[in-house]
Amino acid sequence: QVQLEESGGGLVQPGASLRLSCIASGRNFSRAAMAWFRQTPGSQREFVAASAWASGPTNYADAVKGRFTVSRDNAGNSLYLQMGSLKAEDTAVYYCAARDLPVVQVHTRMYDYWGQGTRVDVSS
Numbered sequence: 001q002v003q004l005e006e007s008g009g010g011l012v013q014p015g016a017s018l019r020l021s022c023i024a025s026g027r028n029f030s031r032a033a034m035a036w037f038r039q040t041p042g043s044q045r046e047f048v049a050a051s052a053w054a055s056g057p058t059n060y061a062d063a064v065k066g067r068f069t070v071s072r073d074n075a076g077n078s079l080y081l082q083m084g085s086l087k088a089e090d091t092a093v094y095y096c097a098a099r100d101l102p103v104v105q106v107h108t109r110m111y112d113y114w115g116q117g118t119r120v121d122v123s124s
Helices: none
Strands: 003-007 010-012 018-025 034-039 046-051 058-060 068-072 078-083 092-098 118-122
Touching: 003 092, 018 034, 018 092, 018 118, 034 068, 034 078, 046 068, 046 078, 058 068, 078 092
Parallel strands: 010 118
Antiparallel strands: 003 018, 018 078, 034 046, 034 092, 046 058, 068 078, 092 118
16 A cells, blocks of 8 residues: 655744655655645645656756755655745645656646645745
8 A cells, every 4th residue: 555644844933944844654756757746725726746656857847946956765655845035825735746657747637646635834
């Protein structure tokens, strides 16, 4: 059974940094895409960043380019999101997602596995 578990969320001030982690278990994702999405109440879940495979190509939403960095460990089953220069509009529940193919997708329906989410609050 595949499980994705996020951690690292919390309350931070604007301008601060935060690092989210996602640990996958149940299968090897070294040659599969993993991604971060986020969602606020009343809104659709939106793409944030993704990694095609361990040390592979990455993709970012325009809203986070230059501020967030997505990375994987060498084994490929851990996904990280280093978030910097955080803004109030980054406040959301952040979800880790994975799919069975090594191709980045930005649509939620293209991902097969999801974590439960970790909340990030950016507020002064």
